[in-house]
Amino acid sequence: MTDIDFTGVFPAMTTPFDADEEIDHEQLAEDAQRLEAAGVAGLVPAGSTGESATLTHDEHIEVVETVVEAVDDVPVIAGSGSNSTHEALDLSQRAADAGADGLLLISPYYNKPEQAGLRQHFEAIADAVDLPQIVYNVPSRTGRNIEPETVGELAAHENIRAYKAASGDIAQISEVIEYTRGEDLSVLSGDDALTLPICSLGGRGVISVAGNVEPERMVELVDAAVGDDLERARELHYELSPLFRHLFVETNPIPVKAAMEIRGYGPARLRSPLTDLEDDNHAEMERILAELETEREATEAV
Numbered sequence: 001m002t003d004i005d006f007t008g009v010f011p012a013m014t015t016p017f018d019a020d021e022e023i024d025h026e027q028l029a030e031d032a033q034r035l036e037a038a039g040v041a042g043l044v045p046a047g048s049t050g051e052s053a054t055l056t057h058d059e060h061i062e063v064v065e066t067v068v069e070a071v072d073d074v075p076v077i078a079g080s081g082s083n084s085t086h087e088a089l090d091l092s093q094r095a096a097d098a099g100a101d102g103l104l105l106i107s108p109y110y111n112k113p114e115q116a117g118l119r120q121h122f123e124a125i126a127d128a129v130d131l132p133q134i135v136y137n138v139p140s141r142t143g144r145n146i147e148p149e150t151v152g153e154l155a156a157h158e159n160i161r162a163y164k165a166a167s168g169d170i171a172q173i174s175e176v177i178e179y180t181r182g183e184d185l186s187v188l189s190g191d192d193a194l195t196l197p198i199c200s201l202g203g204r205g206v207i208s209v210a211g212n213v214e215p216e217r218m219v220e221l222v223d224a225a226v227g228d229d230l231e232r233a234r235e236l237h238y239e240l241s242p243l244f245r246h247l248f249v250e251t252n253p254i255p256v257k258a259a260m261e262i263r264g265y266g267p268a269r270l271r272s273p274l275t276d277l278e279d280d281n282h283a284e285m286e287r288i289l290a291e292l293e294t295e296r297e298a299t300e301a302v
Contacts, residue, residue: 004075004102004132006162006186007204007226008041009218011211012049014253014260015063017269023059027266029070031212034265036074038215043067044104044207046095047079048141049253054271057091061098068099077134081106085121092129102132104164104207109142115150126159133159134207138166138190148172152179164207166190170197177202192218193244196237199225209247213259214240214292239295242288249281258282262289 013035016027032043045067046052046060055063064078078095080103082088092103108121122135135154137146145167154160163180165173165187173194177187186204189195195206195218204226211218217236224233247255254270258277261268262285268276277285 004042004077004161006041006132006134006188007222009205009211009215009222010042010044010077010188010207011035011040011215011218012047012207012209013043013045013067014212014257015046015050015055016266017271019269021269021271023062023066024266025062025066028063028066031260031265032067032070035211035215036071039219040074040211040215041205041219042075042077042102043071044077044079047104047136047207048106048138049209049212049256050079051253051271051274052079054274057094060091061094064095064098064100075101077102077104077132079104079106081108081136083108083111085124088121089125089128092125092131096129096131100131102134102161103129104134104136106136106138107142107144107146109144112142112144115147118144118146118150119153122154122160123157126154126157130159132161134162134164134188135160136164136166136190138164140166140168145172148175148179151176151185152183155180155183155185158184160185162186162188162204164188164190165194165198165203168194170194170201173198173203174201192247193241195221196225196233199233200230209252209256210240210243212256212265213247213263213289214243217292239292243292246281246285246288249284250277255281255285259285259289262286 016024078100080092189206221236257268
């Protein structure tokens with residue numbers, strides 16, 4: 001099994017499209033290389049930020065293959081979840097065959113399984129695919145919460161190595177960390193704005209949307225938070241907070257793709273039914289990014 005240190009910043013990569021809504025593999029490779037050069041701990045293609053809901057299974061694997069081939073040393077953790085266990089098993093094995101170093105597994109959505117069904121789902125994939133796996137809890141998208149006790153039970157499996165916490169419930173995330181202190185399980189924030197609070201409770205990093213736009217500062221924030229430099233972590237948290245908020249002013253990944261376009265990282269094309277960022281929100285994004293650039297220049301000049 002590939003060994004991954006689930007500590008640090010793992011950008012949830014976007015999937016760039018060309019004018020025909022086909023995957024722009026050249027831009028995708030450039031994004032992966034840019035993020036690796038920024039010092040991130042890993043890359044997460046084909047997740048919800050990567051518009052996985054509108055990718056075919058073949059496209060999922062093509063995205064993973066492109067990212068794997070583009071980078072040198074950084075681990076690639078492929079989004080390979082589904083609301084069907086059989087489908088998730090197939091996609092996970094195909095991602096492994098494509099060279100993925102780990103898997104990000106969203107909990108089954110829409111069909112709302114009970115906790116026993118969630119345990120069976122994740123354990124079936126962990127039994128079948130010998131890669132480090134991240135259990136992803138985002139009840140706002142799936143309609144079902146993975147309870148802390150369930151995470152505690154899943155953490156006993158040697159292939160379940162991390163938990164992406166995107167419930168927004170700090171008390172629950174604290175409970176997960178409490179229940180898994182004796183296990184080899186990293187708790188990662190699934191919400192940029194909660195990275196510092198979660199790290200202060202014992203979390204190890206973030207699967208980050210903002211990391212696509214500000215990877216260096218996100219890496220510094222997590223390094224400071226995990227390294228107990230709370231003062232510097234707080235400075236960076238508040239410096240980046242306007243961006244954190246605005247990246248979710250509309251449905252993710254609409255704002256982050258606009259932010260990447262503003263920064264010169266390719267066109268902000270989305271697949272239907274997602275729509276372009278509204279004009280007033282786009283103007284505010286331009287303002288926020290300009291302010292961050294001014295702050296960067298001021299810091300470098302000191």
